[in-house]
Amino acid sequence: MAENEEVILLDFWASMFGMRVRIGLAEKGISYDHRQEDLLENKSQLLLEMNPIHKKIPVLIHNGKPICESSIILEYIDETWNDKAPLLPSDAYAKARARFWAGFITNKLDQAGRKVYRTKGEEHEKSRQEFMECLKLLEGELGDKPFFGGENFGYLDVSFIPFYSWFQAYETYGNLNIELECPKLIAWAKRCIQNKESVSNIFPDSSKVFAFVQLLRKKLGIDD
Amino acid sequence: MAENEEVILLDFWASMFGMRVRIGLAEKGISYDHRQEDLLENKSQLLLEMNPIHKKIPVLIHNGKPICESSIILEYIDETWNDKAPLLPSDAYAKARARFWAGFITNKLDQAGRKVYRTKGEEHEKSRQEFMECLKLLEGELGDKPFFGGENFGYLDVSFIPFYSWFQAYETYGNLNIELECPKLIAWAKRCIQNKESVSNIFPDSSKVFAFVQLLRKKLGIDD
Numbered sequence: 418m419a420e421n422e423e424v425i426l427l428d429f430w431a432s433m434f435g436m437r438v439r440i441g442l443a444e445k446g447i448s449y450d451h452r453q454e455d456l457l458e459n460k461s462q463l464l465l466e467m468n469p470i471h472k473k474i475p476v477l478i479h480n481g482k483p484i485c486e487s488s489i490i491l492e493y494i495d496e497t498w499n500d501k502a503p504l505l506p507s508d509a510y511a512k513a514r515a516r517f518w519a520g521f522i523t524n525k526l527d528q529a530g531r532k533v534y535r536t537k538g539e540e541h542e543k544s545r546q547e548f549m550e551c552l553k554l555l556e557g558e559l560g561d562k563p564f565f566g567g568e569n570f571g572y573l574d575v576s577f578i579p580f581y582s583w584f585q586a587y588e589t590y591g592n593l594n595i596e597l598e599c600p601k602l603i604a605w606a607k608r609c610i611q612n613k614e615s616v617s618n619i620f621p622d623s624s625k626v627f628a629f630v631q632l633l634r635k636k637l638g639i640d641d
Numbered sequence: 642m643a644e645n646e647e648v649i650l651l652d653f654w655a656s657m658f659g660m661r662v663r664i665g666l667a668e669k670g671i672s673y674d675h676r677q678e679d680l681l682e683n684k685s686q687l688l689l690e691m692n693p694i695h696k697k698i699p700v701l702i703h704n705g706k707p708i709c710e711s712s713i714i715l716e717y718i719d720e721t722w723n724d725k726a727p728l729l730p731s732d733a734y735a736k737a738r739a740r741f742w743a744g745f746i747t748n749k750l751d752q753a754g755r756k757v758y759r760t761k762g763e764e765h766e767k768s769r770q771e772f773m774e775c776l777k778l779l780e781g782e783l784g785d786k787p788f789f790g791g792e793n794f795g796y797l798d799v800s801f802i803p804f805y806s807w808f809q810a811y812e813t814y815g816n817l818n819i820e821l822e823c824p825k826l827i828a829w830a831k832r833c834i835q836n837k838e839s840v841s842n843i844f845p846d847s848s849k850v851f852a853f854v855q856l857l858r859k860k861l862g863i864d865d
Binding site for chain 2: 470479484485486490492493496497510512516517520521554
């Protein structure tokens with residue numbers, strides 16, 4: 418990394434999408450100015466300026482230029498700091514496949530997961546089933562490989578592992594036992610944390626995430 | 642393109658997402674086996690096998706391997722047939738920006754656009770305003786450039802131009818005058834059609850798309 422480079426990350430500690438970027442930057446050995454946003458109460462002027470369309474974190478600001486959307490940021494990181502730890506596979510088909518599953522996580526898995534702790538009744542019942550179906554499909558994609566990227570931790574691993582820090586919340590509010598149904602996924606998640614400092618160093622404590630979800634449910638009026 | 646290559650496209654003639662892939666393949670000069678799906682009545686066994694997760698077109702099948710999701714397919718096409726007509730910019734930041742706006746079209750613009758012809762009442766009123774806001778943002782991104790890609794037609798142009806074939810439907814059911822509010826976008830769309838055979842050759846007639854939307858509204862029970 419050149420000395421005159423300025424890298425700022427607008428983030429929120431419990432965000433899976435923010436964690437993706439933190440892991441990507443750690444894989445590349447990039448230091449950055451890490452700024453926490455107050456998403457519930459008061460977004461910063463910088464966030465509103467840098468991501469005027471979606472007003473969401475994470476935003477990576479590299480030498481003054483904003484890059485938004487975690488999947489796009491990961492691709493940018495991989496291309497910009499390409500001297501070490503390649504994230505995306507080099508093969509075009511493997512790359513398309515990794516992008517497909519990362520998109521599946523960003524859309525289907527995350528949407529079902531949100532509903533697990535944000536809804537009640539029929540919608541909740543449907544979402545907990547959908548969430549588990551998504552996890553089973555991901556378990557199938559992992560198969561017997563040590564990482565989604567094969568022998569090496571890569572783009573799809575980075576895209577998915579942050580969700581593991583929310584598993585306690587999904588399990589509690591969805592009445593799920595993920596390890597029982599997806600043992601390979603849990604083994605993979607533990608492998609990521611044990612083997613990759615880029616993950617373990619940024620990973621929030623599950624109980625802290627759980628406390629945040631408890632607070633969120635109160636704010637949303639789901640719990641008293 | 643090697644002689645022993647097999648390229649199949651599972652598609653539907655009126656799909657903007659299918660059109661993206663058709664334009665991408667035409668830009669690269671790739672011939673392919675073009676198979677129309679009957680999405681309303683009877684999806685093919687091949688589609689269900691090749692895209693078991695989303696069961697949606699377009700799917701590009703290259704030498705037996707399926708690639709799903711139009712944005713991912715365009716990236717695959719650009720990387721696989723990289724000897725001519727580059728679609729994505731080479732600069733990492735310009736690439737991130739093109740991906741951001743293509744995602745905006747795939748998600749925000751398309752979702753608002755669907756509601757313009759699929760809903761009534763308050764939801765409809767909200768969607769027609771949102772749709773126009775999306776177009777204005779895209780007009781701002783285009784600015785005074787001839788193409789979104791600058792001097793050359795590229796990835797973001799390919800991602801957006803198919804929607805122009807639906808403008809008659811959006812305008813009619815949204816009671817909108819797009820040219821009045823976004824004259825640069827309309828000039829850009831005409832420029833694409835006039836200058837790029839990859840677009841004009843695959844572009845469906847607006848009136849045929851409009852007739853399809855009329856049929857769809859009847860099927861959905863919006864019109865008698």
